[in-house]
Amino acid sequence: MNASTIDFPVQMNRNESNAPGQNMQKPNSPEPEAHAIAPATAFQIGKLSVSFGAHTVLKDVSLDIKARSVTAIIGPSGCGKSTFLRSLNRMHELVPDARMTGTIRLFGENIYGPEIDPVVVRRRVGMVFQKSNPFPTMSISENVTVGLRLNGIRNKGILQERLEKSLKMAALWDEVKDRLNAASTSLSGGQQQRLCIARALAVEPEVILMDEPASALDPLATTKIEELILDLKKDFTIVIVTHNMQQAARISDQTAFFYLGELVEYAATRKIFTNPSVKQTEDYVTGRFG
Amino acid sequence: MESASHHSYRKGKNVLMQLVTLACALLTIIPLFLIFFHLLRSGFGSLNLAFFTHLPRPVGEPGGGMANAIVGTLVLLGLATVLGVPFGVFGGVYLAEYASRRVAWIIRFTADILNGVPSIIWGMAVYALVVLRMKGFSVLAGGIVLGMMMIPMVLRTTEEVLLLVPSGYREAALALGISRWRTVCSIIVRTALKAIVTGLLLSLARVAGETAPLLFTAFGNSVWSHHLSDPIAALPLQIFTFAIAPYDDWHRQAWAGALVLLLMITLINIVVRLLTRDRFAK
Incomplete structure (x- = not known):
């Protein structure tokens, strides 16, 4: 599954922080990339390829994703942007024939390391889906706290505190505080999606992946989600896949353009939309194809 | 035009x-x-109080009831549930959530064949496996045969309703860092619970009316049974015995027994539905 054999063992980073003088200066340090580890970078992705069976979906993608900023992934349908997003929290592994090569590090740690449990990765890297999917058998409050409860947190005080905090962060608290025990399905589409965001926030992830979170919502609900994303980037790293070019331009700091499984261009959003370096990018963002 | x-x-x-x-x-x-x-x-x-509280009386003696057969049916259904529900439900969960395509195909195919096996053959199988070994007809053998009949039915319905749970819920739970088995128990099975219970009820209702396999296993009697190794009466058996006898009195009792059996199944349906009703249903 993981071909990154030359990869730095995860313990190395811990050693570094424990005894900085020793490891840093070692002349035979095996990995030149190690210097790039900085808190400003959330993901370092190196030569990532993903295939399902014989079908290769992503080819040799390398990029760094900045922490506490919004990175938009754009590209026509089938370009691999959803697969890219899912490889960041190992959700693509749910497909039986999935294979991945390359490296993905989250704040320096190889999330595909042999000793890393994908369940733990997903606690650090949350996800919001295109179709809002609150659990229908649970109330609003139960939906928010489900990630905590099913991971063994029983303390009522903690649950109550996280419930309120998460709903406030998701800008939903004022609308639901009087009916926390109502069915989650009684909410409107936009509210349901913000509930899903609150649910993802409640487990306190470091990164939130969003797969076209507003594509099924009306313009007003979309605006609310976008404002929310701009608000959340103060505390979280956000990677968002979107089909909506204006949305990418409005909310993201960096934009990556994918085409046919390859990363065509990756730069500051302003540059991608005003002065792209690659002709294909320009054609796509100006609506000439895709 | x-x-x-x-x-x-x-x-x-x-x-x-x-x-x-x-x-x-x-x-x-x-x-x-x-x-x-x-x-x-x-x-x-x-139908009167005596029908529910008295044992059957010999021919010619008026009165009497089917108390032992009513209790017998409940006991047999209880045993069948204890055996059929865990194996059927867990097997269905395995089939829907964990089995590889190949293994799933084999289990599914086998279960479908078992579901088509005539009930009298189930009775003969359990007769050979249990009755001969225990050297006698018994409550246990009756419960086992009904339970074994329930397993493939419950297994298939459980599998089918689990596969109907939208994959979005599965993904949402896993993306929250919830472990696989927790996701299966607390999200997927929970979401499909009503449908799983409906499947259980259907299979329970079906075996509640089985007569042929009980002829080989529980056998029936007209007294109270006190041990798992005693033969035991059941409503379908009692109805069968009374209905083929040449006495009008017994025929009337058989009709009453059939009515009670139907009401029992309806009642189980209503109670379980109330217990599993949707919290948020209006």
């Missing part, structure tokens, strides 16, 4: 199809009412 007549032709066809489907739907539920009213008419007169 032509398009107008074509329009009315299409409309007519539409109405006709609607009527055909309605007729078929009605035909499906009519037998239930026919059976129910017939049982009421023939059996209700023989």
